[in-house]
Amino acid sequence: MPTVSVTVAKDVTEKIKAPRAIFLPWPMGHHFGVPFHASLQRRVLLEALYLLESAQVSGTIRDVNVKWADVRREAKTLTDQGGKL
């Protein structure tokens, strides 16, 4: 069964030796971002699905370079606007 994992703990994923994973430098419980940020949640999914198709070697961990500070700033904008990004 082809699998792809979404992790915020790269060291744990390395120990487990998952076949494919994307790593996000985000807190536990926030693997797909922040509430109502649908475009960011979708982006994480698409990054994972892309790796599902493209990985050539078992143990591939691909970094998704989106800083948590930037996510929080976007979340604040979202809250201030009272809408959904």
Next chain:
Amino acid sequence: MTEANSSLADPRETGTQLRPGLWQTVNERYPGSMIEKDRFVPLAELRKPLSKARLTLISSCGVHAKTDSSLDVCHPFGDFRFRRVPSRLRHQDLIIHQLKYPHDDADVDINVIFPIERLQELASKGVLGGLTENFFSFIGYNMDPEKFERTVAHDIAEAVVTEERADAALLAPA
């Protein structure tokens, strides 16, 4: 940046793991509770395009339908059961029972940890061929990883293959 400065850098700004050394920390606190494998499993290839593939979602986030009984969050060794989560459900149909990670934001929008509505959208747009009828969730906290593999992991894997006929699985450890 010097080594001293690097160690003081805010990981939220540098884009590094926010909680470094998590495996070691948990394994020291709960000896033997963390999984470590000696070798990689062979890479299973996706045998059809995503647009024709049926995807399942498996998460340790402890989410389940509000109509189902909750998992046991208080047992000292963990709850070695899982819940099927119908993939057609929406945020308001679901609830989280888990004590080991912050889920305040996921309580507001379940897609933060269990992106069920985003997956429904990708399937309806044809990015995915479809979703399995059920997704799967369990409580990640447990003190016996070997028993976990024999029970929860084995039973979910069997259901994913024989009942749900998934072509691929998205794993979301919480």
